[in-house]
Amino acid sequence: xxxxxxxxxxxxxxxxxxxxxxxxxxxxxxxxxxxxxxxxxxxxxxxxxxxxxxxxxxxxxxxxxxxxxxxxxxxxxxxxxxx
Numbered sequence: 001x002x003x004x005x006x007x008x009x010x011x012x013x014x015x016x017x018x019x020x021x022x023x024x025x026x027x028x029x030x031x032x033x034x035x036x037x038x039x040x041x042x043x044x045x046x047x048x049x050x051x052x053x054x055x056x057x058x059x060x061x062x063x064x065x066x067x068x069x070x071x072x073x074x075x076x077x078x079x080x081x082x083x
Contacts, residue, residue: 033077036063043078045071 036043043063046055061069067080 032075033079035079035081037081037083043069043080045074045076045078 034047036047040047041064043061044058045061046052046058052058056071056073059071059073061071061078063069063078063080067082069078070076071078
């Protein structure tokens with residue numbers, strides 16, 4: 001059984017809404033510098049804890065080798081805190 005509904009021959013789909021009931025989401029691309037830890041790897045921009053509806057497509061950033069990465073879409077800079 002699916003959650004699709006048909007009305008007058010038109011199929012409607014449920015809204016695709018990011019569930020934020022368990023997490024407090026932050027505004028994507030609001031800051032230009034983020035400090036991340038090994039727990040945030042693999043690193044993507046926007047990060048999983050950010051709203052996605054008004055952001056750019058998700059891109060994965062290689063930060064492990066240098067400890068620093070810059071998003072090619074929004075210019076956000078990420079610094080890996082090693083420890």
